[in-house]
Amino acid sequence: MHKPVQLERRGVRLSEKAKDAIFLAVIICPAFILLLSTIGIPIVKSLYMSFFQVSLLSMKSQVWNSFDNYKQLFADGDFVHSIGVTFRYVFSVVAIQFVLGMALALILNGKIPFRRALRTVILIPWVVPTIIGALLWMWLFQPQYGVLNYILQTLRLIDQPLQWLSDMQLALWAVMLAALWKQLPFMVTMLLAGMQGIPGDMYEAATIDGASKRQQFLYITLPMLKNTIKTVTLIACIENFKMFPLFWIMTSGGPVDATTTLAIFSYKTAFIDLDLGKGAAIGALWLIIMLLFSWGYNRLFAIGEGKGGSAH
Amino acid sequence: MRQRRIFGAALPLLGAAAFLLFLVFPLYWMLLTSFKGNSALFRIPPDWFPSEPVLSHYKKLFADNVFTTYYRNSLLVGFGSTAITLIAAMFAGYGFSRFEFRFKSLALFSILSTQMLPVVSLLIALYTIYNGYGLLNTRTGLVIALTTASLPFSIWMIKVFFDNIPVALEESAKIDGASRFGILFRIVMPLTKPGIFSIGIYSFILSWDDFLYSLTLINKDELRTLNAGISIRYIGELSYDWASIMTVCVTSIVPISLLFLFFQKYMVSGLTAGAVKG
Numbered sequence A: 001m002h003k004p005v006q007l008e009r010r011g012v013r014l015s016e017k018a019k020d021a022i023f024l025a026v027i028i029c030p031a032f033i034l035l036l037s038t039i040g041i042p043i044v045k046s047l048y049m050s051f052f053q054v055s056l057l058s059m060k061s062q063v064w065n066s067f068d069n070y071k072q073l074f075a076d077g078d079f080v081h082s083i084g085v086t087f088r089y090v091f092s093v094v095a096i097q098f099v100l101g102m103a104l105a106l107i108l109n110g111k112i113p114f115r116r117a118l119r120t121v122i123l124i125p126w127v128v129p130t131i132i133g134a135l136l137w138m139w140l141f142q143p144q145y146g147v148l149n150y151i152l153q154t155l156r157l158i159d160q161p162l163q164w165l166s167d168m169q170l171a172l173w174a175v176m177l178a179a180l181w182k183q184l185p186f187m188v189t190m191l192l193a194g195m196q197g198i199p200g201d202m203y204e205a206a207t208i209d210g211a212s213k214r215q216q217f218l219y220i221t222l223p224m225l226k227n228t229i230k231t232v233t234l235i236a237c238i239e240n241f242k243m244f245p246l247f248w249i250m251t252s253g254g255p256v257d258a259t260t261t262l263a264i265f266s267y268k269t270a271f272i273d274l275d276l277g278k279g280a281a282i283g284a285l286w287l288i289i290m291l292l293f294s295w296g297y298n299r300l301f302a303i304g305e306g307k308g309g310s311a312h
Numbered sequence B: 001m002r003q004r005r006i007f008g009a010a011l012p013l014l015g016a017a018a019f020l021l022f023l024v025f026p027l028y029w030m031l032l033t034s035f036k037g038n039s040a041l042f043r044i045p046p047d048w049f050p051s052e053p054v055l056s057h058y059k060k061l062f063a064d065n066v067f068t069t070y071y072r073n074s075l076l077v078g079f080g081s082t083a084i085t086l087i088a089a090m091f092a093g094y095g096f097s098r099f100e101f102r103f104k105s106l107a108l109f110s111i112l113s114t115q116m117l118p119v120v121s122l123l124i125a126l127y128t129i130y131n132g133y134g135l136l137n138t139r140t141g142l143v144i145a146l147t148t149a150s151l152p153f154s155i156w157m158i159k160v161f162f163d164n165i166p167v168a169l170e171e172s173a174k175i176d177g178a179s180r181f182g183i184l185f186r187i188v189m190p191l192t193k194p195g196i197f198s199i200g201i202y203s204f205i206l207s208w209d210d211f212l213y214s215l216t217l218i219n220k221d222e223l224r225t226l227n228a229g230i231s232i233r234y235i236g237e238l239s240y241d242w243a244s245i246m247t248v249c250v251t252s253i254v255p256i257s258l259l260f261l262f263f264q265k266y267m268v269s270g271l272t273a274g275a276v277k278g
Helices: A002-010 A015-049 A068-076 A078-109 A115-121 A130-141 A147-154 A171-196 A200-208 A213-224 A226-241 A245-250 A262-272 A276-311 B002-034 B056-063 B065-098 B104-116 B119-133 B139-163 B167-175 B180-191 B193-209 B212-217 B226-234 B242-277
Strands: none
Touching (some): A015 B065, A015 B104, A015 B119, A015 B139, A015 B180, A068 A078, A068 A276, A078 A115, A078 A226, A078 A262, A078 B002, A115 B002, A130 A147, A130 A171, A130 A245, A130 B002, A130 B226, A171 A226, A171 A245, A171 B002, A171 B242, A200 A213, A213 A226, A226 A276, A245 A262, A262 A276, A262 B119, A276 B104, A276 B119, B002 B242, B056 B242, B065 B104, B065 B139, B065 B193, B065 B226, B065 B242, B104 B139, B139 B242, B167 B180, B180 B193, B212 B226, B226 B242
């Protein structure tokens, strides 16, 4: 608090611009310090730790082990397996979410009764904490008394109760269903908000020109929504790459390692096997994967942009 | 032709009904289960409506001191991180909205890209850093960690709100001799109320949802938050006590759903502003 006073005393010439700079520094400071100390420094520190042999039990003694953590990761195959599971999970859940979300957003954007109430009600799963959603779906999936098996059996869709979460083939899909339940509302709301931003007269003009509903969707709705789609699918991808609670609660990565994603694998390595160094190495490689992913993602949408431009 | 038209009109309704069933039925089932006695719980075919509702699970839950502790911790941590997020995001968002400076777009971009960082890297380093500064097993430590989880997107959201307020208002206040902080607090902030509400609710929801940070950074039972507490208490048992679990779930959802229903308007507008325009 001393500085502004001093500056004022020194003269008016310094004033406006310098005051602006000081003001800016003061208001940016809290966020900057917070982000630096809980994200900036930790990320650098964990990159550094990935080259050491550090155990949770003996954090004081860090022994440089060159690239041993990394070598181990590639030697035992679990790491590569977990990357495969992660990508399978992320792409499936985001793709399904996007298609279903688009369908529901189109329905709610049309003229159906109670749509305002519906828009509110369908958002509730989104505020339900993830682990609560996980527990809820575990109860629905429960093999003997779970309501889902009962319904499917009554409808004669299955003959025997399914072991949703302990079946190697099914477990990942079961987790995806729970993820879908939790995440679909957000997707729908965002797409719906995007749709409502499209001027109605575009559709009127298209109707006069004799465009069908399908053509209107393909040539008006989709292109106009492009930025929204890019943002929401990216948010969904990022969120699901990091997804931890659903897997941890519902399967703990099992059966065997059928649902061991990067998040589960790295957590287990660092905090169950207590090998912080190796955990940090997974994090470092994961970071590289994310960089490549976001680069590819931007390229993907940039290609779409080029095409759109040439069509006009 | 007419058949087709009827079908075309009915299809959206059927679709909406199917989605509604998928999204709402599980919640109904949770609520129903929490009122089922142990004999009704395992009945096949199940009771679809509360035939003989019992309150025993709720009574048992609220008699259990540990759960009220978890609750209090979750609320404290939630309010704490929300308050810090609000202050830090408001200031930073205003700075990013009103001032031009070097590396501004780089800074904004890096703030957002922190969302992509692998959680485990952050956790491992935070764990060792916290260990060194005695922040492990403290609510303060958890609050700080959770604040940074919601801060990046909050800055983006509130910046969009500030962008929409005409600068002319501030300029006339400046001519009238108002200080910079005075302008921010007395003129800009009241106009950004919806934005402030939406980031407040966003960060509270995020901290209420947190599981990983509190699982890792806290291992004293009296400091645990609700989510971590539930998982420690109920997961990994040989047979799950489903009625009690659903009861805890209901009580965990109640505060957050009420908050949501009251402030729904703000939240949706805030998120769409941040995500779609930003």
